[in-house]
Amino acid sequence: MNFVHPSREDITLEGVLSALADPMRLRIVRFLYENRGNCASCAEAAPCPKMAKSTLSNHFRILREAGLIRTVKHGVEHRSVLRKEDINARFPGLLELILKLAA
Amino acid sequence: MNFVHPSREDITLEGVLSALADPMRLRIVRFLYENRGNCASCAEAAPCPKMAKSTLSNHFRILREAGLIRTVKHGVEHRSVLRKEDINARFPGLLELILKLAA
DNA sequence: TTCAATAGTTCAATATAATTGAAATATTGA
DNA sequence: TCAATATTTCAATTATATTGAACTATTGAA
Numbered sequence: 644m645n646f647v648h649p650s651r652e653d654i655t656l657e658g659v660l661s662a663l664a665d666p667m668r669l670r671i672v673r674f675l676y677e678n679r680g681n682c683a684s685c686a687e688a689a690p691c692p693k694m695a696k697s698t699l700s701n702h703f704r705i706l707r708e709a710g711l712i713r714t715v716k717h718g719v720e721h722r723s724v725l726r727k728e729d730i731n732a733r734f735p736g737l738l739e740l741i742l743k744l745a746a
Numbered sequence: 747m748n749f750v751h752p753s754r755e756d757i758t759l760e761g762v763l764s765a766l767a768d769p770m771r772l773r774i775v776r777f778l779y780e781n782r783g784n785c786a787s788c789a790e791a792a793p794c795p796k797m798a799k800s801t802l803s804n805h806f807r808i809l810r811e812a813g814l815i816r817t818v819k820h821g822v823e824h825r826s827v828l829r830k831e832d833i834n835a836r837f838p839g840l841l842e843l844i845l846k847l848a849a
Numbered sequence: 850t851t852c853a854a855t856a857g858t859t860c861a862a863t864a865t866a867a868t869t870g871a872a873a874t875a876t877t878g879a
Numbered sequence: 880t881c882a883a884t885a886t887t888t889c890a891a892t893t894a895t896a897t898t899g900a901a902c903t904a905t906t907g908a909a
Contacts, residue, residue: 656844656847656848657767657768657769657772660763660764660766660767660844661763661764661767661768663763664760664763664764664767665760665764666760669760684856684857685856685857686855686856686857694897695897695898695899696856696857696858696898696899697857697858697859697860697897697898697899697900698896698897698898699857700856700857700858700859701858701896701897703857704858716857716904716905718856718905718906719854719855719856719857719904719905719906720855720856720857720905721856721857721858734847735847736843737843737844737847740839740840740843741759741763741840744759744837744838744840745759787885787886788885788886789884789885789886797868797869798868798869798870799869799870799885799886799887800868800869800870800871800886800887800888800889801867801868801869802886803885803886803887803888804867804868804869804887806886807887808867819875819876821875821876821877821884821885822875822876822877822883822884822885822886823876823884823885823886824885824886824887
């Protein structure tokens, strides 16, 4: 169960936009952003308590495949960080603007 | 056959992002943007020649319902304009940034 | 070491959305 | 009146999202 992450160059605008177009995923990203570089488990970053685990897991997979987060195993948890540098290198200002506008 | 457009306040970030997350729709929006306020028929703004008419029509519907374009009948054509002012009033800088980054 | 608890993932089923060809609608010009 | 044009609507197919249930991996306690 090791995760596949796209390299920085493989992050696409289409992928980023469609990942962020979902309100639940945007809330996950905001949480990670405000977590300032710290990892968070899926449960910690969950956008709402009543969401099915499998749905949450799927949202994390979409964020991961879009290149927005990086996930590593850490004991029984899977911890994710926002790939802020990669996203800003590829699409400068986009992440911050979207988070600001979604406030 | 008159079109329903959301009012400025009803334009949502989610709607705008998911409308722009499709490469064909992004090309339509780019075309309209570069058209500088001028209307364009569906056929003129078509992102690729081989796309089915019904698919194109559906993309215009999605753009319209997201509040990105305004469409009016003009003879046998349905002409669309980008709702630049409305989008910028609601989400300042977003449209220009996405178009720039997608360049 | 065994076992239960925890955290996520995968699977299969259902529900929702996108794509397309074909048929329908509306407008104009001959 | 009729054919041409531009686009929409419809129905079928295909793709994507959501969920509960079963599965996997890791840890901590008895």
